[in-house]
Amino acid sequence: MKRITRFRMIVSLVSVILPASAVAAAEYTIDWHTVDGGGRMSSTGGDLELSGTIGQPDAGVMSGGDLELVGGFWALRPALVLVSTEPPADGTLPKTQNNIIVCTFDAPITLPSSGDPLAITELADPNSNVTSSFTYSVDPNDTGDPTGATLKATENGAVLPDLTWYHVTSAPGWTTVTPFAFDLCTLRGDAYISGRVTTSDYSMIKAHLGERDTDARYDLNGSGRVTVADYSVVKANLGHRAPAKP
Numbered sequence: 001m002k003r004i005t006r007f008r009m010i011v012s013l014v015s016v017i018l019p020a021s022a023v024a025a026a027e028y029t030i031d032w033h034t035v036d037g038g039g040r041m042s043s044t045g046g047d048l049e050l051s052g053t054i055g056q057p058d059a060g061v062m063s064g065g066d067l068e069l070v071g072g073f074w075a076l077r078p079a080l081v082l083v084s085t086e087p088p089a090d091g092t093l094p095k096t097q098n099n100i101i102v103c104t105f106d107a108p109i110t111l112p113s114s115g116d117p118l119a120i121t122e123l124a125d126p127n128s129n130v131t132s133s134f135t136y137s138v139d140p141n142d143t144g145d146p147t148g149a150t151l152k153a154t155e156n157g158a159v160l161p162d163l164t165w166y167h168v169t170s171a172p173g174w175t176t177v178t179p180f181a182f183d184l185c186t187l188r189g190d191a192y193i194s195g196r197v198t199t200s201d202y203s204m205i206k207a208h209l210g211e212r213d214t215d216a217r218y219d220l221n222g223s224g225r226v227t228v229a230d231y232s233v234v235k236a237n238l239g240h241r242a243p244a245k246p
């Protein structure tokens with residue numbers, strides 16, 4: 001009797017495994033696998049400690065190309081981490097309209113299913129809110145990042161007053177990223193991120209005259225193209241400095 005039962009079990013297992021192998025061979029292959037009996041510590045007593053979870057199969061995140069597998073009872077998808085911003089923290093937004101904020105993460109991002117990914121307020125007035133004054137997009141191309149790990153926030157026209165500090169944070173609803181915060185100041189004409197508008201900002205424009213790039217920092221009037229008209233933004237704001245942070 002026992003032999004028959006065991007035989008039936010083997011037949012059942014083979015019948016489950018074969019179709020799966022056929023499917024895997026069609027498009028994907030699994031080069032190796034393990035079935036582990038435990039992992040993760042959880043129990044201690046005196047000098048003894050027991051680490052174990054029954055049926056814990058390979059906790060962790062595995063990835064290859066565009067595919068990712070999160071396995072095991074204990075596995076959690078690690079929150080993405082902000083790697084850099086453009087402008088950098090405490091940098092300046094130089095345009096008269098359509099300023100751009102770019103946030104680059106350590107892996108491809110997914111925007112929240114509802115609501116904006118960032119929350120933006122005036123630094124001096126936490127109750128203010130200009131979040132909806134920006135359009136947010138995952139930006140796989142404009143910044144030259146093919147992985148989709150960048151968020152681009154584009155000011156909708158001319159909204160932000162000049163010489164004003166803003167506080168930028170991840171929105172509470174954007175739970176797939178590690179919370180972050182940084183500050184920026186509007187300073188029209190500061191093509192060089194020097195914190196002051198000087199004649200050297202002219203040369204930045206001159207070096208890029210004629211380029212069409214909506215993200216360009218030296219497109220100071222936010223027209224989408226660098227032209228001699230951008231000189232006038234420098235001229236109109238010469239000598240301006242970013243004010244001290246509130």
Ligand SMILES: [Ca+2]
Nearest residue numbers: 219223225226
């Ligand atoms: Ca322009």
